[in-house]
Amino acid sequence: SFCVRGERVMEERRHKTSMMRWALLAVFLASLTLSSTEKVLDGDLKNLNTVSGELISAIEALMPKTEELAGNTAELTKVWRLVRNQKEAVEMSLTELSTNFSMTIRKAVNVTTINHADQSQLSSVFFSGDPFFVQCVGAAEPLHRALLEAAPKMVKAGVQPLALDCSAPLPSGKTTFERFFPTKNTSSDEPFFFAVANRDPPRTAQIKNPLSPESLVKFATLSTEIPSVSEASSPGSFKSLCVKKKICAVFMYPGSMSSKDLKAIEALNQRYRRVSFLTVNTAKLTPSFKDLSGPVSGRMPSLVFLKHSDGTDRPLSTLGAKPQPYWEGRAWSGEKFSQEAVGAWLDDAVAGYVPLKSVKQTPNLVDPSAKARSPSAQGGDPAADPGRHPRERDTSHYAENLRYHQERMAREEAERTGFGAPKKTQSKAKSAPKDSAGGGKREGGGFK
Known part of the structure; x- marks a missing residue:
């Protein structure tokens, strides 16, 4: 058939x-x-x-x-x-x-492939602080020829080259492009590279044709350099240098530090990429976490190690409750400030061997001079302070307007019941100014 x-x-x-x-x-x-x-x-x-x-x-x-x-x-x-x-x-x-x-081929040139579904590997790449250079490429796809030549040089420079399928879903369900590069044109055929280090957001490489191995090595090394120790000169700079970094080492001193101490701090800074190092002049700014360190003397810098936790390491208070993030810290209590002594203590603190004390609120700095300059501190009119919210400024005209309406309603009620005021007083009441809703002019009030 x-x-x-x-x-x-x-x-x-x-x-x-x-x-x-x-x-x-x-x-x-x-x-x-x-x-x-x-x-x-x-x-x-x-x-x-x-x-x-x-x-x-x-x-x-x-x-x-x-x-x-x-x-x-x-x-x-x-x-x-x-x-x-x-x-x-x-x-x-x-x-x-x-x-x-x-x-x-990747193994031959020291390029490590990251599993897009492995939470531990992903956390190490994006949040450990270690230096990485990444090409977004599938497991079965070839590396860019420029990276094949550049990878061994990156390894010698201390930057680990990686390969990651950025179009594959992460454990959260989003792709790497969606999570870290939402503006990326995923339909583009151009190779996509980025560098990440120091717990900073990833930095994308600008592709210039022809793409050379030298340009990739230069981008990888410059983008992953360890930032120098910065001074938190304001509450805002402290937020960017410490609070947003999640882990920080705050060196406090009343005035200017000695060059010897600064040199020791810079040397320590090179050892801990995961930790943001910063200094605070306590003669100008007051830390909210000073109870951890006690009074800061002028003999040597005081050090406080601060760490933010997402709260998943603590038991939940009730069934279905969400983890509550929190801050904790500890002050170094050594007698001699040196690179060796402080470094040994930081090793234990970073590794989790030093017990930390909970901090009640998010760490910040207070500027006493700003408080002294405020109008309320100087005996001025607090309602005239331009820094206050509009709802907190002069509201006396609202009280006056309310009293006027109450008096008018009382007169109308008295007239209705026959116990009204004399005609002369009523005529004055009729000539009283209208409120703002009526569009009238108010004498000596807040309406014009």
Whole structure:
């Protein structure tokens, strides 16, 4: 019958296609064990091209056979599913082989592949503070040729090159592009690189053609440099230098530090990328966490280690409650300020061996001079302070307006009950100014 003949023809084609597929896969797998000799590799690649051509020819020969089964949709659907399964099997084999090749090449040039579903690896890349240079590329896709040459140089410079599939979903469900680069044009075919270090947001590389290995190395090293120790000269700068960094070491001193102490702090700063180092002049600014350190003397700097936690390490108060973030800290209590002594203590603090004390509120700095300059502190009119919210300024006209309405309502009630005021007083009441809703002019009030 037509169906039997058609099924027999398709079965022969399927068998041939299957044999070709396995032959192609065998050649691919065999090529993995080839020596690096170009002559041997060239011969196997020629064989691979030959087998690929035969496979393509066998597939093309199946195309007109679909017309023979046009009258039997059930049989045609069955054959189509078989062909689709063969297609998926071939694609899977080729993808696995491409991934194998890609991983081997990455390992050879010291490029580590990050699993997009591994929370621990992702946290290390984006939040550890260590220096990384990343190309967004799939596991089966090749690295950019410029990165192949630049990767060994980056490793020597102390920057670890990585590969990450930025289009794949993270544990949160978002992709890396959506999470960190929301404005990125994901349809672009240009390679995408970024560098991340010091617990700062990732910095994207501006692609300039031709893309050279030297330009990638320069970008990677400059973008991951350890920032120098900065002074928190205002509450706002303290927020950016410490609060937003989540972990910070605050060195306090009443005035200017000695060059010896600053040199020791700078040396320590190079050792701890995860920790933001900053100084505070306590002669100008008062820390809210001074209870951790006690009085700051002029003999040597005082150090407070502050750390922010998301609250997941604490048990929940009630079922279904959300973790409550909190701050904690500890002051260094050594007798001699030196790089060795402070460094040993910071090692333990960063590693979690130093017990920390909870901080009641988010750490900040208070500027006493700003409080002294405020109008209320100087005996001025607090309602005239431009820094206050508009709702907190002079509201005396509202009270006056309320009294006027109360008096008018009292007069109207007295007239209605027959116990009204004399005519002269009532005439004055009628000539009283209207309120703001009536558009009248108010004498000596807040309306013009």
